[in-house]
Amino acid sequence: MSERNRTVPRVGMVGGGQLSRMTHQAGIGLGVDFSVLATSPTDSAALVCGSVTLGDDRGLDDVLAFAKAHDVVTFDHEHVPEPVLRAVEEAGGLLRPGRAALRFAQDKLRMRTRMAELGAPSPRWRAVTTLEHVADFAREGGGWPVVLKAARGGYDGKGVWVVADADQAREVVDRAAAEEVPLLVEDKVAFSRELAVQVARSPHGQVAVYPVVETVQRDGICHEVIAPAPGLAEDKAVRAQQLAIEIAQALDVTGVLAVELFETADGVVVNELAMRPHNSGHWTIEGARTSQFEQHLRAVLNLPLGSPRTNAPYTVMANLLGGRDPEVYRRYLHVMARDPEVKVHFYGKDVRPGRKIGHVTVTGEDYQDLLERARDAAAYLRGDDQ
Amino acid sequence: MSERNRTVPRVGMVGGGQLSRMTHQAGIGLGVDFSVLATSPTDSAALVCGSVTLGDDRGLDDVLAFAKAHDVVTFDHEHVPEPVLRAVEEAGGLLRPGRAALRFAQDKLRMRTRMAELGAPSPRWRAVTTLEHVADFAREGGGWPVVLKAARGGYDGKGVWVVADADQAREVVDRAAAEEVPLLVEDKVAFSRELAVQVARSPHGQVAVYPVVETVQRDGICHEVIAPAPGLAEDKAVRAQQLAIEIAQALDVTGVLAVELFETADGVVVNELAMRPHNSGHWTIEGARTSQFEQHLRAVLNLPLGSPRTNAPYTVMANLLGGRDPEVYRRYLHVMARDPEVKVHFYGKDVRPGRKIGHVTVTGEDYQDLLERARDAAAYLRGDDQ
Secondary structure (H helix, E strand, O other), rough: OOOOOOOOEEEEEOOHHHHHHHHHHHHHHHHHHHEEEOOOOOOOOOOOOOEEEEEEOOOOOHHHHHHHOEEEEEEOOOOOHHHHHHHHHHOOEOOOOHHHHHHHHEEEEHHHHHHHHHOOOOOOOOEEEEEHHHHHHHHHOOOEEEEEEEOOOOOOOOOOOEOOHHHHHHHHHHHHHHOOEEEEEEEOOOOOOOOOEEEOOOOOOOEEEEOOEEEEEOOOEEEEEEOOOOOOOOHHHHHHHHHHHHHHOOOOEEEEEEEEEEEOOOOEEEEEEEOOOHHOOOOHOOOOOOOHHHHHHHHHHHOOOOOOOOOEEEEEEEEOOOOOOOOHHHHHHHHHHOOOOEEEOOOOOOOOOOOEEEEEEEEOOOOHHHHHHHHHHHHHOOOOOO | OOOOOOOOOOEEEEOOHHHHHHHHHHHHHHHHHHEEEOOOOOOOOOOOEOOOOOOOOHHHHHHHHHHHHHOOOEEEEOOOHHHHHHHHHHHOOEOOOOOOHHHHEEHHHHHHHHHHHHHHOOOEEEOOOOHHHHHHHHHHHHOOOOEEEEOOOOOEEEEEEEOOHHHHHHHHHHHHHHHOEEEEEEEOOOEEEEEEEEEEEOOOOEEOOOEEEHHHHEEEEEEEEEOOOOOOHHHHHHHHHHHOOOOOOOOOOOOEEEEEEEEOOOOEEEOOOEEOOHHHOOHHHHHEEEOOOHHHHHHHOOOOOOOEEEEEEEEEEEEEOOOOOOHHHHHHHHHHHHOOOOOOEEEOOOOOOOOOEEEEEEOOHHHHHHHHHHHHHHHHHHHOOO
């Protein structure tokens, strides 16, 4: 507890990325005592946070010491190994979400098994270790292509391979075997678009769910989010929100859960889970009464949750990806000058091609117009005009 | 310039209060390199800011060193003495606003003189040193009461005295003489309500003006702000905005200028000026596309200004003032639980009766409803129910 006001809880976030950075920003308003465990003083969150612990954000010693120094610990990534989480909890550290929930976000095999138990709509899937398994799976279903996934460690398109035939599958299977990465295979879902939904759940069991959004992905990276998903049928929207709530409850998630979904002709299908603020929820900073970052803090601190109501008919978020030019500041000024309503969020990261260095958000009535403006800003910043 | 990305400017804010705290919050999104000069590590901004310089935020040595370490320096208060500002500018420090502008916010006699030169509507006023001066002023005008003001050092109702007769005036005049505080006297304006307007101006000369708001004051302290001011006649609103722009230009203000006004039957009358983000503009965090804090940073950094457009028909802000109970956290939870749409901003300050420890904001359609909800939150937190 803080020396100054002993009733204000101390919350620590493991990982110094942009999710911690934006959670810090939300924590300032809440007035909570927020710290980050970062690996470097130039990590996105470490650059701006008033209380930074430097250390190994995946290692037992540093995570344990961090947990002992805080009333509650949460995460900006899923990469703390399960044995570390277990040891910290056994030593009395309060993790939210806890190990028992996080393991479903850390391991896609466990996740798929659990989704099947819950009856959550999922693609056909199977654990595989050999090329024969993959070929059998393809033959028994709709044939090639199929999707191979690393069960652990993948994010942002890494660890996911759409393979068109046995030759392509062999390459992935051989590499996975060499690196001892467990694999699963899934049907390539014939989706009309990708959706996502955020739900927050507190230890009290209070939940707050945000509108279902459309995520526009290219090359496995989220480029834009449109909130709410335009033209989404009411029954699909409600089903997606119910699914998110059911999963959060069944898995005993505390904090924000992001459920990524495929929309198909028949309904929605669960693609991925993340138990933290998520790129598909950045729109909530401007677009909702309570941002996902504030909501995550309220949830992990067992505070009453805030309203997830939207502030505008539509909100569009576009990720800012680095281009070839590392000097981005001048381009940034032009983005501001061109559209005074665009809200820019910069993460303080060095620019590398394809790296997420920030995002922009625009709110308004006409999502096509908002999408165009958000894309313009992102394209200009990346240097696509040159 | 930062070692990491030399094109991102370093901005420093003198003073560690809640205005710096909320400016830091806005700076995180902008991705600028923001530091604060605070007197104590427990100052409101120092608790949360990633880069804090401890020192005397009114003294030459520390302000000068701070200015040399930053590309541009701005202020969360008006209390840096003019000779210090002058010396820093002469040594090459870049102050925004600069000394030439700030002296009009620091000295009410200079301000009134300048407003008269500009033809800005003002109450009748006069510099006074004796009781006879005050009595003469009252006799020549509408009689008692009149308003006595300390020309320098006053804020939040301190340094302003409404005196009902010569006896009351004598007390103030004698104390001011003993403390060598220059005084002015003003007519007590027969106002229908108090208004305020924020304008931002960049060194380029770009300006952005916010809607005129109503400020509800009690005992010289701002309790609530309603944005925009309900039922304000269009011509008065436009006049107030024009006045703010004219004053910002004439005084060469860079950053945010807050103009506090009286509304009278005939129009609007200038009451006070502040050249920084101001309590009457806190509503912009949720209520406008660009908050006054982001706008202030954009202005002092000579970035293109953001849109001041409102996000909702009405936004109401209520200040949270400390009550007798220093343990406020439990009450705070109830405020959150009672109204999930109330946005709470806590400043991290120890609770003292009457001290501004935070504010709440609510946005919506019906300002009476919003005002009631904001007042409820503030009253509950203060402990008025007990």
